[in-house]
Amino acid sequence: MTKPLNLTEKILLDHLVGGDRLPPAGEPITIRIDEAFTQDATGTMCMLQLEAMGVKRVKTFSVNFVDHSMMQVGFRNPDDHRYLESVSKKLGIVYSPPGTGICHFLNIENFVKPGTTGVGADSHTVNAGGMGALYFGAGGYDVALAMATGNYTLPMPKVVRVELVGSLRPGVMAMDVILKMLDTVGVKGGKGIIFEYGGPGAATLTLNERATITNMGAEMGATTSIFPSDEQTLKYLESRRRPDDYRPLAADDGAGYADVIEIDLSSLQPSIAIYPSPGNVEPIAEHVGEKIDQVCVGSCTNSSFFNIASFAEMLRGKRVAVETLLYPGSRAVELQLAEAGYLTSLLYSGVRVMESGCGACIGQGGSPPSKGVSLRTFNRNFPKRSGTPDAQVHLVSPMVAAASALTGRITLPEQQVEIREVPQVDDMAAFVYPPDQAEAETVEVVRGPNIMALPDFDPLPGRIEAEVLLKLGDDISTDDIQPAGVYLPLRSNVKEYAMQATFRPVDETFSERAVAVRDAGGMGAIVGGENYGQGSSREHAALCPRWLGIRTVIVKQFARIHVANLVNFGIVPLTFADPADYDRIAQGDHIAIDVSDLEGDLVLEVNGERIPLQPAFEAKDIPVLKAGGALPYFKQTHRG
Ligand code: MIC
Ligand code: SF4
Numbered sequence: 001m002t003k004p005l006n007l008t009e010k011i012l013l014d015h016l017v018g019g020d021r022l023p024p025a026g027e028p029i030t031i032r033i034d035e036a037f038t039q040d041a042t043g044t045m046c047m048l049q050l051e052a053m054g055v056k057r058v059k060t061f062s063v064n065f066v067d068h069s070m071m072q073v074g075f076r077n078p079d080d081h082r083y084l085e086s087v088s089k090k091l092g093i094v095y096s097p098p099g100t101g102i103c104h105f106l107n108i109e110n111f112v113k114p115g116t117t118g119v120g121a122d123s124h125t126v127n128a129g130g131m132g133a134l135y136f137g138a139g140g141y142d143v144a145l146a147m148a149t150g151n152y153t154l155p156m157p158k159v160v161r162v163e164l165v166g167s168l169r170p171g172v173m174a175m176d177v178i179l180k181m182l183d184t185v186g187v188k189g190g191k192g193i194i195f196e197y198g199g200p201g202a203a204t205l206t207l208n209e210r211a212t213i214t215n216m217g218a219e220m221g222a223t224t225s226i227f228p229s230d231e232q233t234l235k236y237l238e239s240r241r242r243p244d245d246y247r248p249l250a251a252d253d254g255a256g257y258a259d260v261i262e263i264d265l266s267s268l269q270p271s272i273a274i275y276p277s278p279g280n281v282e283p284i285a286e287h288v289g290e291k292i293d294q295v296c297v298g299s300c301t302n303s304s305f306f307n308i309a310s311f312a313e314m315l316r317g318k319r320v321a322v323e324t325l326l327y328p329g330s331r332a333v334e335l336q337l338a339e340a341g342y343l344t345s346l347l348y349s350g351v352r353v354m355e356s357g358c359g360a361c362i363g364q365g366g367s368p369p370s371k372g373v374s375l376r377t378f379n380r381n382f383p384k385r386s387g388t389p390d391a392q393v394h395l396v397s398p399m400v401a402a403a404s405a406l407t408g409r410i411t412l413p414e415q416q417v418e419i420r421e422v423p424q425v426d427d428m429a430a431f432v433y434p435p436d437q438a439e440a441e442t443v444e445v446v447r448g449p450n451i452m453a454l455p456d457f458d459p460l461p462g463r464i465e466a467e468v469l470l471k472l473g474d475d476i477s478t479d480d481i482q483p484a485g486v487y488l489p490l491r492s493n494v495k496e497y498a499m500q501a502t503f504r505p506v507d508e509t510f511s512e513r514a515v516a517v518r519d520a521g522g523m524g525a526i527v528g529g530e531n532y533g534q535g536s537s538r539e540h541a542a543l544c545p546r547w548l549g550i551r552t553v554i555v556k557q558f559a560r561i562h563v564a565n566l567v568n569f570g571i572v573p574l575t576f577a578d579p580a581d582y583d584r585i586a587q588g589d590h591i592a593i594d595v596s597d598l599e600g601d602l603v604l605e606v607n608g609e610r611i612p613l614q615p616a617f618e619a620k621d622i623p624v625l626k627a628g629g630a631l632p633y634f635k636q637t638h639r640g
Contacts, residue, residue, distance in 0.1 A: 004252035035118040041068035042121035046140035065103035076489035079448025101330025104300040114229030130211030132229030139539035139565035158258035164201025166266030174209035175397035183281035190222030207236035208304035275392035293372035298327030302377035309419040312342040314402035321408035363387035363485025462596035466523035474529035498544035518549025528555035533562025570629035573616035
């Protein structure tokens with residue numbers, strides 16, 4: 001009898017490149033990728049790299065979505081959009097114009113199919129796991145490579161089963177399930193893990209509810225999460241008029257898992273993730289009555305028709321007591337809300353109905369006032385991400401958001417809501433499909449003045465002699481390293497983005513200090529604690545520090561996507577062999593590391609002491625690091 005397989009193993013085996021066995025956890029695995037995509041904030045850099053690789057046409061189905069940077073204050077955003085549209089046509093990529101919707105939401109509505117694989121230049125690509133597909137977030141270079149080759153390599157994850165039993169009580173939503181997971185596992189507890197949901201409770205959750213849960217797997221640092229493909233999946237695909245994309249998929253009985261977590265859905269209560277971390281989960285009941293200044297509903301986590309209709313139904317005939325902003329997941333959802341009469345009732349309730357897109361989630365407008373408290377149905381509440389340095393953001397479900405918007409205080413949703421169902425809407429006409437190759441060759445790629453050519457990076461020297469330019473604590477997010485918000489229009493301009501934004505939330509003097517050291521012929525190093533680089537997949541959090549002369553980052557532990565980005569830009573990622581050695585280094589220290597043999601023991605010399613280090617890179621990364629990064633390595637190995 002063949003060994004029973006879990007769902008992850010089935011899909012990985014089905015997509016394995018080379019061999020017929022899965023490697024042990026932690027070893028690299030290369031799989032075939034059915035879809036690769038970007039969003040505009042990562043897409044321009046990904047496309048510049050794809051062009052620099054000399055790629056004429058992508059090998060896998062690919063999409064460039066525009067959803068993050070859409071304020072169009074000045075020429076930078078619209079120039080980026082025009083570049084993305086023209087380069088998409090040239091390289092054979094589908095283009096999703098601004099206003100169509102949020103990448104992950106559109107992806108699941110229109111493109112993701114059960115049993116497939118995908119990689120996207122955004123950490124919440126894992127949202128697609130709700131469809132029974134294995135999708136991974138990655139840096140722009142890795143997505144460019146997937147587009148160019150059709151393959152993606154990642155460390156083989158462990159698979160943990162999440163057994164769901166029972167069903168959600170009224171007033172409790174999918175958001176409360178993932179907050180329970182975050183409470184159980186923590187913000188770094190998912191590292192190296194795929195969470196495979198199943199059990200009788202899973203069968204009670206709709207596809208959109210499942211996607212809310214897989215979406216925030218990113219906040220646990222998980223490689224990805226997945227649900228089975230079953231009746232709920234079929235129901236959803238039928239409602240999207242895509243029944244032919246359905247295929248049933250589940251783990252075999254008796255399949256093996258590294259661990260099992262059990263959650264009884266009926267025992268859950270409405271919860272809240274208290275500022276400044278998605279991992280600070282507490283029962284709402286402990287915060288009832290606290291004053292709030294703003295409510296925001298939407299984001300790739302909670303912007304389905306069901307979510308917004310539940311929110312709208314609770315508000316119907318009443319008026320919000322605080323500023324309330326709504327960002328629907330897609331234009332199709334907006335149209336459906338209009339058909340059901342909810343758009344009208346929301347407007348009567350005083351809700352500011354914004355364009356569908358990331359909006360306030362990525363600090364593109366909708367900032368709370370100074371010292372304000374904002375209640376959001378989003379997935380991240382990292383410091384300063386909202387754009388207001390001293391504001392606090394807490395994360396909640398759409399029903400808690402509705403109850404609280406009506407009172408101006410944190411409020412428990414009590415009523416049962418019945419929503420008005422109307423058929424889903426098709427907005428496929430919004431997508432721009434690329435022409436055939438012959439016509440594509442005649443397309444001119446349009447570059448505005450803000451789109452800077454990619455910088456050239458030199459190979460790794462034999463010895464890193466660097467000044468520790470920053471010493472940081474635990475849980476430094478990519479929003480701390482390379483903030484988005486008002487800086488988003490600089491994503492195509494490495495120099496400006498690095499000079500204006502790198503590490504600005506933690507130290508405003510960083511960029512000037514780093515450039516001074518670099519221009520004097522020196523190198524820079526960063527020292528940090530646990531879970532360094534958590535959050536977004538933005539490769540700028542490696543690219544900009546590299547441009548500023550950083551050659552190594554030494555921490556207690558890295559987040560998965562960020563460490564891959566550091567390698568891709570030739571920054572040597574290292575961890576302390578003994579985390580206690582973190583205390584032996586101070587900001588301003590001069591350190592030296594012999595990196596001539598990256599396979600050997602690595603030792604950090606500081607203040608006459610020798611501190612043993614461990615590589616956070618894999619053996620396959622060594623030639624990449626030596627070449628100075630992935631693009632120089634690609635060019636070396638693909639010459640002629
Ligand atoms: C985010 O939620 O932080 C983002 C903005 O979507 C990022 C991508 C980016 O920085 O462009 C992500 O999650 O990867
Ligand atoms: Fe957009 Fe926010 Fe989702 Fe990131 S988390 S993709 S910014 S909606």
